[in-house]
Amino acid sequence: MEKLDGIDKKILRELQGNLPIAKRPFLEAAKKVGIAEEDFFSRVKKLIEKGIIRKFGLRIDSRKVGFASTLVAMKVAKHRIDAVAEQLNSYESITHNYARDHEYNLWFTVIDRDEKELGETLERIKREVEHEEMLNLPVLRKFKINVKFDIR
Amino acid sequence: MDETDREILKILQDDIPLVSRPFLEVAKKFEISEEEVIRRIKKMMSEGIVxxxxxxxxxxxxxxxxxxxxxxxxxxxRVEEVGEKLASFEEVTHCYERAIIPGKWEYNVYTMIHGYDRDDVKKTAEKLSDAIGIKDYELLYSSKEFKKTYKRYG
Incomplete structure (x- = not known):
């Protein structure tokens, strides 16, 4: 676990919010943290180098630009979970892939350019990946997406 | 959305330039004004694209x-009401209704919650459960992250 000082924590809290689309978008965040813009940049760069910030930019609504996605729950033999996960990771369309403590033990998201491509990818997975069961759980309604953590 | 909008998204989805005026840098690249870059992003924001x-x-x-x-x-x-209610909690980062598979998998609303330990999130889940009056839920803890990337636009 990374040890961060109070200033880094404040920076992360600010950057999780929505920054203004303005000529100097970082000015207010730096002010709130209580440091100069220059220090703000060097700290953010370090947080990126340390891998704490994954990316920093515009978040796009993938559905609004036409992408199609789904969540898949898969049941695989316990002893094969690592091998299956590795095989799934090789699909470019799979963006998130987790082992979860459940009878359905692999959960992954698949995202493609459109519904047709997504359907084809799911067919390929069904065919190529050895599994016991596979549930396709597409979104019907979106209530919220706002990833903001309680940074202590 | 036109070609310039798409190009702006392609560049700014990953890493914003860490300089005082990042949109000016982007503007120079496309030979448009800083104001125009800002106007275009704001428009995409109002349309929900950004x-x-x-x-x-x-x-x-x-x-x-x-x-x-x-x-x-x-x-x-109750899906609409419960979905809105769950979404209103700060601890909930994602909230969706998803398709069910009748007879096999009938959970239809999904939330992601996050905490420092399992006790922490168990309490959050109980709080949510009380708030919506639904006792039938499953906590699907991730024991391993095999992959986490994102689909790049463009």
């Missing part, structure tokens, strides 16, 4: 290691 301008954090590195997907079994007529 959700936010923010950083995404590898929360596991900060000790936020309990990250269950919580699957709720909600009666069809």
């Amino acid at each position: 959700r936010r301008f923010s950083a995404s954090i590898r929360h596991r590195k900060l000790g936020i290691t309990a990250n269950p997907l919580v699957a709720w079994k909600v009666p069809e007529r």
